[in-house]
Amino acid sequence: MEFTPPVDSMVPNIFTTSTTTTTSISTINNNINSINDEMDQDTRQKIKILLVEDNSVNRKVISMQLKKIGYECDTAENGLVGFERYKENGYDLILMDLNMPECDGAQSSKLIRSYEKSLNRNISAYIVGLSATCLQGSKDYCKNMGMNEYAAKPLKLHILQNIIEGFLNKKRK
CATH class of the missing domain: 3.40.50.2300 (Response regulator)
Structure with missing residues (x-):
């Protein structure tokens, strides 16, 4: 008998990864804009x-x-x-x-x-x-x-x- 984790236990991990990636890209873009402004x-x-x-x-x-x-x-x-x-x-x-x-x-x-x-x-x-x-x-x-x-x-x-x-x-x- 195989154990399948409930779907809701996987969802937060997906969103956490996605949010982290989005934040990192956003931070990089802000740094680039800051460099350009200087x-x-x-x-x-x-x-x-x-x-x-x-x-x-x-x-x-x-x-x-x-x-x-x-x-x-x-x-x-x-x-x-x-x-x-x-x-x-x-x-x-x-x-x-x-x-x-x-x-x-x-x-x-x-x-x-x-x-x-x-x-x-x-x-x-x-x-x-x-x-x-x-x-x-x-x-x-x-x-x-x-x-x-x-x-x-x-x-x-x-x-x-x-x-x-x-x-x-x-x-x-």
Whole structure:
């Protein structure tokens, strides 16, 4: 003989889970709106961002995250295209995947830094290395390759916001 719990004993659990999920999503949306309110619209529009990422899904997700917090970005599918776009348009902030075919993030960063040096410019792009592979020493590797910062993928929205705020703070100094 099999025991079947009464239906009314299961109902509160369903609603509890649903309410918790709704509350969490609502809280996240409120946090995002709060972040957006804090940022000055003019500042957001003045930052030129380039996203260099070979994975089309990652490009789409990160582009959407940037849009959600008030920024637009140009994209490139590998480091060579990213370097060419940088030469054509100049960018303030570059989000650079480390592992890409043809020309990876490290090679592209070296090309960008070499190009900047050849122009004798005091201003250089702020390059953030991105990788789904979090190995010890990744941060040091990125610094040695001419990058300013390292972040692990998948990028959480608040991490992306912190990267941009950190960049803006350094730019103001």
